[in-house]
Amino acid sequence: MKELNIKYLDCEKFFFRFDIEDFDGGWKPGQVKERTHKSLNRDSNGRYILEIWEHHNKYDAWAFTSKYYELDNSEVLECVNKAFEQKQITERLKNEFLAEFNAPFRKPIKYFDNVTVFNDDTYKLLKSGTSYYLCKGNESYKLTCHPYEPCTYIEGRCIHNAFNITDVFEAFLYKESITSITGRKYAPKDFCDLFYAMVENNLDDENIDYVEKLLWGNKKKVEEINKLENVEEDDDDDDEIDEQALETDFGYSLDGSLRERIIQMMKIAGDDEKNRWKISSIKESYKRAKVNLYPIAEKFIIRYAYLFSAMFPTFKYEVDCTRFFFDCYDSADENSNQVELLKKATFDITLPNTGYNFSKIYLKIREKALCNITAVGRFGYFPASTLYIGENGKLYATKDNINDIRVYDSIVDLLEYELKDHIPMGITD
Numbered sequence: 001m002k003e004l005n006i007k008y009l010d011c012e013k014f015f016f017r018f019d020i021e022d023f024d025g026g027w028k029p030g031q032v033k034e035r036t037h038k039s040l041n042r043d044s045n046g047r048y049i050l051e052i053w054e055h056h057n058k059y060d061a062w063a064f065t066s067k068y069y070e071l072d073n074s075e076v077l078e079c080v081n082k083a084f085e086q087k088q089i090t091e092r093l094k095n096e097f098l099a100e101f102n103a104p105f106r107k108p109i110k111y112f113d114n115v116t117v118f119n120d121d122t123y124k125l126l127k128s129g130t131s132y133y134l135c136k137g138n139e140s141y142k143l144t145c146h147p148y149e150p151c152t153y154i155e156g157r158c159i160h161n162a163f164n165i166t167d168v169f170e171a172f173l174y175k176e177s178i179t180s181i182t183g184r185k186y187a188p189k190d191f192c193d194l195f196y197a198m199v200e201n202n203l204d205d206e207n208i209d210y211v212e213k214l215l216w217g218n219k220k221k222v223e224e225i226n227k228l229e230n231v232e233e234d235d236d237d238d239d240e241i242d243e244q245a246l247e248t249d250f251g252y253s254l255d256g257s258l259r260e261r262i263i264q265m266m267k268i269a270g271d272d273e274k275n276r277w278k279i280s281s282i283k284e285s286y287k288r289a290k291v292n293l294y295p296i297a298e299k300f301i302i303r304y305a306y307l308f309s310a311m312f313p314t315f316k317y318e319v320d321c322t323r324f325f326f327d328c329y330d331s332a333d334e335n336s337n338q339v340e341l342l343k344k345a346t347f348d349i350t351l352p353n354t355g356y357n358f359s360k361i362y363l364k365i366r367e368k369a370l371c372n373i374t375a376v377g378r379f380g381y382f383p384a385s386t387l388y389i390g391e392n393g394k395l396y397a398t399k400d401n402i403n404d405i406r407v408y409d410s411i412v413d414l415l416e417y418e419l420k421d422h423i424p425m426g427i428t429d
Contacts, residue, residue, distance in 0.1 A: 004068040006068055009043070009051060011041040012044045012108055013042040014039065014283060014284070014287050015039075016039065016088050017038065017039045017083070017088055018037070018038055018039075020037040020088070021035050021036045022035060023035045029363070032059070035058070036054045038050060038051065038052050040076070040083070048070070048071045048076045049069065049071070050069045050071050051068055052066065052067045052068075080094060080097060109166060109173050112127060112173075114126070115173065117173045117188070122136060123188075123196070125172060125191075125192065134195055141154050141199065150162060152165060156204075157199065157204050159198065160205075161181045161208050162181075163178060168191065180208055181270045182209050194208075194211055197215055258419065259412060259416050266307065270307060279302055279328075282328050285330065285331040285339050285342055286329070288339045289346070291342055292374065294372055297374035297376050300376055300389050326387075328377040329376075329377060341378065342375060345359075345362070345375035345388075346358065346359065347359055369394065371390045372390070373389065373390045373396065379397075380418055385397045385398060386399075393409075394407055395408040395411065395414055
């Protein structure tokens with residue numbers, strides 16, 4: 001174990017804590033609960049780093065010091081076993097960690113200054129500095145994205161529900177394919193064709209399924225999920241599209257009860273029990289806010305973090321504030337300080353030196369839940385509600401009103417309640 005002479009650890013990953021020691025005398029609101037702990041981290045060069053954290057004053061959340069050590073493989077495994085024995089990680093998380101530990105290290109692409117991830121006779125995909133480019137001949141087009149749907153841009157031309165550019169370039173760097181929300185797999189050449197089509201066809205603002213159909217006539221995949229208006233009628237089997245079904249911005253038709261339509265739209269937007277969004281920037285928010293991210297909350301965020309912005313792109317009436325939204329506490333969001341919002345949802349930070357004093361609303365919800373809870377995001381229409389999830393799996397919502405706490409058994413129950421009086425296109429009548 002080699003001590004590192006650094007004051008702050010800028011980690012690519014944070015795995016888990018162990019050897020947690022509380023202050024003597026029992027914990028009370030307004031105090032810091034933990035006196036010491038150790039945590040296992042990994043930096044951008046693949047090194048495993050042990051942080052030994054010590055808090056010096058139970059009444060001052062910021063009175064702490066940390067030391068950092070580089071670990072060899074045997075020391076890393078010792079930390080993993082300790083965390084598992086102390087029930088800081090589950091067996092599933094332990095196995096996932098070991099799988100990553102035994103795999104070759106892949107340096108994240110954001111740490112490469114200049115790298116070409118694809119180059120053929122037609123296209124080139126490259127990263128220069130912090131920017132990503134698609135090149136064709138003497139033409140060069142900058143690629144950017146908004147993280148939530150995600151929207152992907154080529155020189156301001158937008159494809160909705162497309163890709164996170166960093167993830168795309170990292171996959172291509174390591175010779176992997178990517179998959180769109182429609183289920184289509186992309187090698188680098190297909191990806192270049194998709195985005196150059198925006199330029200070639202002078203398109204400005206389209207959903208990914210439209211551009212896919214433009215290029216490849218992605219008819220079979222769409223027919224499996226929806227009944228398209230342009231399906232040729234069979235004389236022997238006259239299956240007409242339900243005229244009462246509403247059409248969403250994706251070009252899909254939904255019918256049935258409100259609940260049935262919500263479930264259909266969630267599937268179209270990509271919901272699946274095996275869905276796993278990359279949430280490293282969200283986990284970083286919890287670490288910086290010093291808020292425990294319990295396993296049930298992490299599982300919820302992995303599945304639903306960016307799903308809802310893909311479900312509800314527009315509304316029928318401007319009075320509905322443009323969109324139903326769900327924002328996880330993602331530190332990558334530069335428009336608002338998500339770490340501070342997470343602290344506000346958890347702690348009473350309006351009082352001095354009380355970084356660990358739980359807010360009254362947080363305590364009220366935890367009392368109602370009878371278990372640990374975690375704030376997982378803000379959602380709805382203006383003014384936004386705060387959403388918590390308990391270790392019992394139930395969801396708790398409040399608009400910062402201690403007397404107005406709504407409880408839901410599932411995310412579908414929540415959406416059914418929230419959307420019954422609002423008009424997302426294609427969901428409600």
